[in-house]
Amino acid sequence: MANENTAETVEHQKGILGLIERAGNRLPDPVFIFLYLIIVMAVVSQVTAWLGLAVDHPTRVAPDGGPAQVEAISVFSAAALQHLLVEMPEIFTGFHPLGYVLVVMLGAGVAERAGLFGTAMRASVRNAPALLLTPAVALIAMIGNLAADAAYVVLIPLAGVIFAAAGRHPIAGITAAFAGVSGGFSANLFPGQLDALLFGITEEAVIQLAPDWTMNIAGNWYFIMAMTFVFLPVIWFVTDRIIEPRLGRWTGGATPGDVDDADDDPSAPLTDRQKAGLRNALVAIIAVVALWLVLTIDFVALVTGGAASMYGGDVPLLNEDPTLSLTQQLVPFFSSLVAGFMILFILAGWAYGATAGTIKNHRDVVEMMAGAMKDMGYYLVLAFFAAYFVEMFNLSQLGLISAVNGADAIRDSGLPLPLVLGLLVLFTGVLNLFVGSASAKWALLAPVLVPMLMLLSVSPEMATAAYRVGDGATNIITPLMVYFPLVLVFARRWVPSFGLGSLTASMVPYSMWLLISGILMTIIWVYLGLPLGPGASVAYELPQGM
Template sequence: MTIGSRVLNGIERIGNKLPDPVFLFLWLIGGLVVLSLVGAGLGWSAVNPVTGDTLEAASLLSPANLERLIIGMPSTLTDFPPLGIVVTIIYGASVAERSGLFTTAIRAALLNAPKVILTPVIVITGMVSHHASDAAYVVVIPLAAVIFAAVGRHPLAGLAAGFAAVSGGYAGNLFPGAQDALLLGITEPAAHLIDPSYSVNIAGNWFFIVGVVLVFTPIVWFITDRIIEPRLGPWTPKDAPAATADEKQVVTADEKRGLAFAGLTILAMIAVWALITALPGSPFIDPEAEPAQRFNPLYKSLAAFFALTFFLSGAAFGVGSRSVTSHRDLVRMMREGIVQLAPYLVLVFFAAHFVAMFNWSGLGPILAINAAEQLRQINMPAPLLLISVVLVSCFFDLFVGSASAKWSALAPIVVPMFMLLGISPEMTTAAYRMGDSVTNIATPLMSYFPLILTFAQRWDPRFGLGSLMSTMLPYAGAFLIAGLSMVALWVALDLPLGPGVGVHYTPPPPAVAVQLPADGGITGPVAPPEAAAVAGPGAVTR
């Protein structure tokens, strides 16, 4: 057995022993309780260099925190910022998905793609299809294989390109969506641990995710056409399996009419939002804010914009394609979308309590200030700091598939820490997303890996787990190198991450100097009792 096989087998064994993310959060909460007892007993404290408040570690078993936990349990869940944003967008996205808009648009894009640019069309479609959630895996990837076979190219090369785009390019897209709302919604309360006034919006990574599309598309194109397809060898169409009914399906006249209706609706929504923004006294513009912050209301409105656009364009497609015959169909689609959200709702209950309890304990900013001071003494350049976030994210992605679960655990530490080092919460989030994206296609623990293997074995029954991993590793390696380079260059060139969002965070002048005693704990001058609490409500908000 080769060293590579042993490493992969070891990763698989370790991953299989990990608990479900729900119980992983329970373990984290248990460890957090113990750590809070130790911190409170030893008197851990720190001075927030932004607000000047003295932060003291608090036991999570204190009467006040037990009251917060038990009596405030419902509000802790409902106050978790990503929950409201994600559910809002899902109401609209479920109509767009179940009316057939997403899948039909994907089929139309792929079936009509010219042969010469077939690979990049599949890649871009795969990244944009993240808005379709799980449909991206079950529509784009097998259909990419079918289309490659239809034009005489090896279907497994098409499958690899689709898998690389949908899963490996998970950080890329042309427009923000539910994933942006979820991850950036976790970022904001983490930022509040240091700066309670900091605001994060759904467009905070918009330019970055477009950059991922621009960088990853030629990479997948080159690797698919020049490395993977030649390695797979010639394809003999006589060996092709019979196409399924879904794969034979072309875009019908009704569906074309539905796509036209949906396209006009999207254009109308853009026009309405632009008109509201341009009107005097627009609620989307704050004339009293600083120039860089005046459009913050507009950015915050994007969650509603995407929810309404998905809903109305999905309904328009349904009317045009006759998949929606009454208003009851729309209600049913929204209801089914919320039902599919059930696993997330279970996970978010425990994630919300972990994040809130981390805030109540005071450990997040104390650890962040301590770590930031140590890193500041090392004087490591910002690009190298963010590269470390990418690598840590890559490592954890080999074992835990849920992007939101990992970020819920990491954000309360790394976001405040990097803010104190002058890096914006959005840039830290972008680095995390890059790391979470690139290794998805290289780990057999990814939830859709067995499904992709099943798709591949339909074309080649001898195609095993090792075959799929060896096919995808060139993509993963190239993505990692490109992702690290992209993050480093983004910081070095100080490129904007989204509208009004930059790489760097500039805190107000420190109110009190942070002191590091010999024992490594952080202390500061005694502050009035009211300054000892972390600013903000008991349950973390974004």
């Protein structure tokens, strides 16, 4: 064992990945990164205020009819200090991502702890035809992002078992699942808690230029669906044509050597109660979807041609102002999806748990919701410092000044917008090697990138989509990714000599091809101007005369 540990330590120190690991390990916790940035921001705001740094506001008009000036403001000014100290609770609780994420996680916590997510993934992968085993694992892995941690803990080891049972190398199953769960982190068929988190941060950045802009959790729906089907053949090809031939023929058994018992074995068959639980969860999901349709569409008025109404007035989730476009009329529906996902997860998780036996009574549901909030403790600490950093950045007006200057520099460079978005994907992928947290990175980048791209007529939804592509592709090659050691443990259950370098080398082809395909998809999407989701386009027109 001592020799194995020594060998692994040497592996940690080799090559560019060793350099990345050492550099990343020297970085402080993201909470302290934001604390240090707050200190730097305070000093920079004072210096730029002394220098009189200013730009013309792109949309606001001064009283004399000319463009309004945006001047750098010191956070040490009396008014700024009063705001930052007196309104500290409001700055924290008013941080847009906070409410969105906590609401969704109340529901997701029930579904995860009841076992719905894990059982659903097991059922999906176990029933996959042998010929389509790799794409089935990759697809379920990407959809499994909705289950957050459960996808790593359940699906990745299960994929190894399923591959071995089919006579294929289990490491190939593990790498395919890891690539789908983590490399395809933002790809999915449905919006989820990640959408609520990222768009909350986006909304915080947008208010610098468009205070009336409202987050739409489905703003990247079409894009992430397309990403799923772009990444699916990539993972399939890399697994079957590159990784599995490199691993060689599997000659071991159909199970790893150290499965403790059937209760912990992800390959154990589903019980009758679990199967019934899945059916009842599906009924609950259909019921919630039907409810949201009823709250959005007046079916009685639709059938009678407006002669009668279900509500006798306004439809709850529809703005029926005839002067508005259909997208604007559906704003209440889009805004309600955060609540919709919470209710869907709670009812589906409860229906499953009550049938499968993981939920005995309503007190279990409350405990699961409370447990989900306990798990969010670190995020709450991070959100406090991120909220303060964003607030100071906005207050100093340096974000807007940087965005205006950055937009001018891009215009002067003559770079086409599709290429600019492609470079944003690449930049995010490189940064992701050192700062793994999706929310932390976006909280750092969004205050500058979102308004800068808005000034270049790129929508906040498109900026968020480009960020998401780069954020996932390099997750699977950095040892700083929190689940990287866990995946290594799963692999070593099958091949004890499988080391850190082995796992990294196996994941590099996935990362490279996911990043290339993601960049190309982003460039083509922007070039064609395809819609990103319901009511979300690539192009954006700034409101004038505010």
